[in-house]
Amino acid sequence: MKIKNICCIGAGYVGGPTMAVIAQKCPEINVTVVDINENRIAAWNDEDVNNIPIYEPGLSEIVAEARDRNLFFSTDVDEAIDKADMIFISVNTPTKTYGIGKGMAADLKFIELCARQIARVAKSDKIVVEKSTLPVRTAQALKNILENTGNGVNFQILSNPEFLAEGTAVDDLLNPDRVLIGGDIDSTEGKEAVSSLVEIYANWIPKERILTTNVWSSELSKLTANAFLAQRVSSINAMSELCEKTGADVNEVAKAVGMDSRIGSKFLKSSVGFGGSCFQKDILNLVYISKSLGLNEVADYWEQVILMNDHQKRRFAANIVKTLFNTVSGKKIGVLGWAFKKDTNDTRESAAIYVTDYLLNEQAEITVYDPKVKAEQVYADLDYLNSRPEEENRKRVKVVNSPYEAGDKAHAVAVLTEWDEFVELNWDDIYKNMLKPAFLFDGRRLLDRKEKEKIGFEFYAIGN
Numbered sequence: 176m177k178i179k180n181i182c183c184i185g186a187g188y189v190g191g192p193t194m195a196v197i198a199q200k201c202p203e204i205n206v207t208v209v210d211i212n213e214n215r216i217a218a219w220n221d222e223d224v225n226n227i228p229i230y231e232p233g234l235s236e237i238v239a240e241a242r243d244r245n246l247f248f249s250t251d252v253d254e255a256i257d258k259a260d261m262i263f264i265s266v267n268t269p270t271k272t273y274g275i276g277k278g279m280a281a282d283l284k285f286i287e288l289c290a291r292q293i294a295r296v297a298k299s300d301k302i303v304v305e306k307s308t309l310p311v312r313t314a315q316a317l318k319n320i321l322e323n324t325g326n327g328v329n330f331q332i333l334s335n336p337e338f339l340a341e342g343t344a345v346d347d348l349l350n351p352d353r354v355l356i357g358g359d360i361d362s363t364e365g366k367e368a369v370s371s372l373v374e375i376y377a378n379w380i381p382k383e384r385i386l387t388t389n390v391w392s393s394e395l396s397k398l399t400a401n402a403f404l405a406q407r408v409s410s411i412n413a414m415s416e417l418c419e420k421t422g423a424d425v426n427e428v429a430k431a432v433g434m435d436s437r438i439g440s441k442f443l444k445s446s447v448g449f450g451g452s453c454f455q456k457d458i459l460n461l462v463y464i465s466k467s468l469g470l471n472e473v474a475d476y477w478e479q480v481i482l483m484n485d486h487q488k489r490r491f492a493a494n495i496v497k498t499l500f501n502t503v504s505g506k507k508i509g510v511l512g513w514a515f516k517k518d519t520n521d522t523r524e525s526a527a528i529y530v531t532d533y534l535l536n537e538q539a540e541i542t543v544y545d546p547k548v549k550a551e552q553v554y555a556d557l558d559y560l561n562s563r564p565e566e567e568n569r570k571r572v573k574v575v576n577s578p579y580e581a582g583d584k585a586h587a588v589a590v591l592t593e594w595d596e597f598v599e600l601n602w603d604d605i606y607k608n609m610l611k612p613a614f615l616f617d618g619r620r621l622l623d624r625k626e627k628e629k630i631g632f633e634f635y636a637i638g639n
């Protein structure tokens with residue numbers, strides 16, 4: 176079946192960029208991205224493409240090319256579902272904050288709402304594609320809802336997890352290591368649905384990089400990939416603490432280890448801890464699934480990845496307090512970087528939030544600078560933790576528009592996101608305007624120790 180109309184439910188970090196690239200590469204397909212968040216859709220439709228709601232290098236240009244040609248953003252979910260031959264579900268699947276599985280299981284209420292809406296609206300056969308990251312066997316639940324509440328039309332359910340990384344989303348989408356499509360490959364209709372989606376990706380991706388599997392393998396592969404990636408970060412972060420106690424340097428260890436072709440060099444960068452909306456929630460989800468199946472050893476094994484990550488954030492913050500003569504009460508600390516990594520404005524689960532929260536509990540005064548994150552997001556992130564009244568967050572945390580202001584009269588500066596621009600700052604100036612001794616904490620191994628010590632900084636870097 177040749178797909179002519181695509182609908183994507185969810186205009187977030189995955190739905191937006193993924194559909195923009197599909198629209199750019201397949202001009203003959205109409206792609207409509209829908210969301211219930213009116214502000215988000217208005218921002219996607221902003222005349223100035225620099226104001227789209229998601230910052231990703233290269234994304235604004237693609238939106239400028241395809242928008243209003245064959246790429247549309249709308250809040251009319253019903254209409255887009257009705258018209259579509261293929262519907263991607265790309266809504267959020269956060270960790271549950273209530274009830275059974277609280278703090279671990281994926282909250283599938285948004286997914287279920289989508290399924291019920293599709294079932295209610297669809298008057299012709301549809302291929303429904305799981306783009307969100309979902310617990311293994313979610314397709315079964317979707318099928319149940321669609322078939323039992325629908326209008327008698329046929330639904331094929333595919334799993335097509337997204338492997339893009341924020342910050343490099345456009346490159347990852349244009350040139351992915353692989354595209355994974357899971358479907359009911361034992362039936363003719365299932366095979367046809369899989370090949371419809373294969374044909375879309377084949378417009379720009381070599382066929383040998385498009386993998387097809389059964390639905391369950393596809394669903395589980397996404398959780399597995401995130402667990403493995405996060406595990407590497409926690410593994411190298413565990414070694415970073417050992418390095419600090421023994422005189423080894425974690426960067427040298429990572430290089431030596433990574434040159435072993437069996438291990439490989441990627442994802443071995445030690446840091447203040449991984450963040451982002453996915454790693455933690457997907458591992459917790461894996462832990463929950465394993466526990467539910469009685470696989471306690473499997474669950475414990477993966478849970479340790481999260482425990483190590485929490486420890487890394489905490490020990491970084493604790494080290495700031497210890498180094499500043501065991502108290503940061505009333506001291507100004509400049510935080511450089513709030514996004515969970517460079518080249519994105521996404522702050523979900525960012526290490527900066529937790530380090531700042533820890534320092535606020537120790538009564539520090541914080542000044543934050545991030546090139547892409549707005550003040551209201553910083554406050555929303557801190558308020559979400561519920562650690563103190565919202566007014567206190569606003570009183571004790573200042574968000575500024577310049578890194579120099581963040582360092583001005585500060586006792587310490589902490590680099591918490593690896594933005595390239597932080598390397599190029601005039602560190603002499605920052606040093607001059609800080610209180611002495613001027614402490615600099617590099618949570619990303621971004622800065623050169625020798626240079627910074629020559630300027631006069633008391634320098635601390637993870638794993639060194």
Ligand SMILES: NC(=O)c1ccc[n+]([C@@H]2O[C@H](COP(=O)([O-])OP(=O)(O)OC[C@H]3O[C@@H](n4cnc5c(N)ncnc54)[C@H](O)[C@@H]3O)[C@@H](O)[C@H]2O)c1
Binds near residue numbers: 190
């Ligand atoms: N962000 C990433 O880097 C990444 C990478 C791979 C996979 N994923 C997965 O993709 C999924 C989406 O992630 P995201 O980062 O794009 O989330 P997001 O929060 O940025 O976007 C989700 C969007 O869905 C909308 N939405 C929710 N319910 C809706 C409904 N019923 N109808 C219409 N719109 C609705 C929300 O308003 C929101 O704008 C998650 O399952 C995530 O795990 C994310």
